[in-house]
Amino acid sequence: MMIANLTDPPLRGMLIRMSPWAPLRPCTWPACLSLAIVGDSRCPQHVELRRRTRRADDHARRRLDAFYQSRAWRALRVRVLREQPLCSRPGCATPSSDVAHVIPRRARPDLALDRDNVRGLCHACHSAETARRESWHRQ
Numbered sequence: 001m002m003i004a005n006l007t008d009p010p011l012r013g014m015l016i017r018m019s020p021w022a023p024l025r026p027c028t029w030p031a032c033l034s035l036a037i038v039g040d041s042r043c044p045q046h047v048e049l050r051r052r053t054r055r056a057d058d059h060a061r062r063r064l065d066a067f068y069q070s071r072a073w074r075a076l077r078v079r080v081l082r083e084q085p086l087c088s089r090p091g092c093a094t095p096s097s098d099v100a101h102v103i104p105r106r107a108r109p110d111l112a113l114d115r116d117n118v119r120g121l122c123h124a125c126h127s128a129e130t131a132r133r134e135s136w137h138r139q
């Protein structure tokens, strides 16, 4: 029997299940033959690609969300950026460019426009926080 068409997803999935403790597994990206990095299902190149794609998705979602287009949110955003010109994450002194909810809007929509529930963050800290929050949700 021929084993080795590793680009065949069902077969590759089966091989991966057969060896759950193997330290090096093939990247799960279709037709990629590189090895996945430890602790992830993809090779470095595809981990990076996934990260970039997710960030683009995030921006698109935000642009389409009527809440972020509303006059009330925009006014609050301007106010927060004026009050917190520097990123509010401790130890970070980068100018704020993003305004983020402390308690996510999904969890407390009633606090979406509460001044105490929003703070200014730089873009890097905001992205890092969003990524961390999403990875909690996935677990």
Ligand SMILES: [Zn+2]
Pocket (backbone or CB within 6 Å): 027, 028, 029, 032, 033, 034, 042, 043, 044, 045, 046
């Ligand atoms: Zn890959």
Ligand SMILES: [Zn+2]
Pocket (backbone or CB within 6 Å): 087, 088, 089, 092, 093, 094, 121, 122, 123, 124, 125, 126
């Ligand atoms: Zn920052």
